[in-house]
Amino acid sequence: MINSSYKKFFLSILTISIVIGIFSYFRLEPIISERVAYTFDQGRDFLKASEIVINKDITFIGPTTGINGIFHGAWWYYYLAIVFVIFGGLPMGFYIMQFILYLSSLILLIYYLNKYFNDQIALLFSLIIATSPYFITKSLFVANNTIVPVFVLSFLVTHFLILEKLPKSNKKKLILFFIAGLSLGMIAEFEFAFGLLLAPVYILTAIIFKPLRKNFTNIHQLLFFFGGLFIAFLPRLLFEIRNNFSQSRTLISFITDPQYHTPKTINSIFSERIHLFYDYYSGIYSHHWIMWIFSFMMVFSIVIMFKRKKVIFHNSLFFLSIILLGLFLVSLLYKDTFWPYYFDGIHYSFILISAILLQQFNTVNQKQLKTLLYLLNVAIFLTAIYSVITHIKSPKIYDGIKVQIDIVGFIQKIELNLNNYCVYIYTPPVIPHTYDYLFKYNSISKRISEPKQEFVDNKCWYVLEADPYAERKNDWINGHLPKDNPNLKLIKEKQIKDVTIQLWDHGPTE
Structure with a gap:
């Protein structure tokens, strides 16, 4: 028995190590060869970080947004300033830290899926993320919006724990609600558009969804949640106080009397959003055949749920679905060009919904389904290895x-x-x-x-x-x-x- 457990543990460590190796190759190879994107925005932001450190020029606002007079949060510049200090201003240091952030997110996700789901699901989604075109691109591009996925994952995982695995310890509960509030605030501060659209969806969900609403009836949990929000918004609040609430007035004006550069019809907007959300979903997968197999398995899982009338993690499934649907609907209100990066990190919603749906296989005692999951893991694993070999052999472009x-x-x-x-x-x-x-x-x-x-x-x-x-x-x-x-x-x-x-x-x- 001990020998069998040891072998399983060793195999798990070996497998995860290989996955992390695959993840690292696709990201470290461009970093080591310095073939990473370096544009006007990176140069501007790196210079701002140097001014904060060298000239002690502290700011309370971040980069400009698409709305004149409204800015992203200053936390982006504070983060860059910390990286500047750590690496002594080395340009590639910013990209190395980006890699470290995304690697940490992967390890967090593996731990979370392995603990609350199972090792097969943890391996499956870690492989998908390791080879995902979307996640590879984001972990190699240094910009305020590319940090958002880290906080989206934190926001979703903390809400899963709140809804499904709320700790008994009051201290742990308060920490959980603090992280939830901080994550929500940081999403808004690193990508203002995401925060602006997520806020009403989340508030409405917290009101109508009883399992979430009842957690906010505890005054201490509510205070710690708002404490996290307050810390995230503190630089913005200080800027507003010093500048006669200029951003708030601009935002109110934009909401009440929006000025569009390229206004679109509702039919055009709806069609564009459908394609956009499809791109969010398909962009997770390295190959379309993987996406279609996954999609088929999702449908099959839904059939299992309806037939058995039993849903594992049903609160989280509802929460994730309502957040995703809410973001889609509220995005329809914006009649101008809706850039994909407005919802950077929304991909984690699809991933966690998929993980919960696959978890429904555990409610049926059919070896065929578990074998299918195992074979899918093997197929994606071999595809990932092949992708690494192909990438190694491919000619490298002199760029970046x-x-x-x-x-x-x-x-x-x-x-x-x-x-x-x-x-x-x-x-x-x-x-x-x-x-x-x-x-x-x-x-x-x-x-x-x-x-x-x-x-x-x-x-x-x-x-x-x-x-x-x-x-x-x-x-x-x-x-x-x-x-x-x-x-x-x-x-x-x-x-x-x-x-x-x-x-x-x-x-x-x-």
């Missing part, structure tokens, strides 16, 4: 932050006077935050001065990124390069990917 790092490195390697030199940068977003942060990091780590935007010793470097609007690029060049100077001379030129690096000399000035 690696290009900008190489450009900055080239200039600073060739430049003779690193204490005083000039660099002009053209990027389609106009403001070159991406390069500015890389120059700043080198000034911190290598004690190399940041470049000036005026000719030094008659010379200046020009970094010219590709732009599909050639006229816009030419206008910028004409405005920043003294072509009317007869002594102007191009003395060095280098092409790195689709970016041109030039060193110009305008000769002696009179």
Whole structure:
């Protein structure tokens, strides 16, 4: 008996280790090779983190939203500032921390599913997440909205525990409600649109759904829930107090008199939302055949529930379903472009609903169903291994932050006077935050001065990124390069990917 238990434990550890290895490969390989997305937003946010740490420039608001005058929460910048300190400003440090966050979320989910469901379901969904195109993309893109899935998972898991496995200890109950409130608040702070739409859905659910409502009749649990919310919203509240509640007034104005850029008809909106939610669901799976098998099993599970009139975790199933349906319905009220990232992390709702439905197989004593689940695990496992092998053999594209790092490195390697030199940068977003942060990091780590935007010793470097609007690029060049100077001379030129690096000399000035 002991020997059998030991073998099962060893096999479980080995299997989970392989899953974590697969998960890590698809995320660490691009990080190690520096082939991760690095855009205007990343450069801007990394610079803001450096200002908070170096200049002690504390802010109470985060990045801009799609509504003028309303911002995401400042917690995004606080988080980046912490990462900045941990990694000493290393650009890739932000991506490493993103990987750590998503790995921690996976481990939390595995523990949760293994403890309250079973090891087969835990393995199944950990494999799906490890190879999921959606989760791979989010764990490699550093932005305020890509942190939201972490809090969505926390929000859903805490509510599962509240509805199904509420601890007997008062202390643990209060901690649970505090985390639930904090998670809800952080969803809103990291992606304002999600929080704005989730809030009314959650409030209505808490009112009409008795198993949830009765938990809020306990004053201590209610206070700890609002305590979590208060901490999440504290920077925003401080900003509002200092600025005459400007965001609140803007939000009220937007709700009462919305201004749309591209208003759509209700039929168009409904059709778009159907496709959007289908994309949320299908984006979880690495292959469509896996999605269709899962979908078939979900339908079969529903049939089992109706036939046996017994539902395992029925409170959580209702809660997740009503939240998902509510988010769909409330999203129909928005008549403008609805970007997919507004609901980043909603995928966990589909995952947990699927896990609960698969758990219904435990109510029937048919070995065929359990064998089917086992075979599905084996099939997805082999598919994941094949995907890793295929990815290893596939050619790697020279792209991402690696290009900008190489450009900055080239200039600073060739430049003779690193204490005083000039660099002009053209990027389609106009403001070159991406390069500015890389120059700043080198000034911190290598004690190399940041470049000036005026000719030094008659010379200046020009970094010219590709732009599909050639006229816009030419206008910028004409405005920043003294072509009317007869002594102007191009003395060095280098092409790195689709970016041109030039060193110009305008000769002696009179």
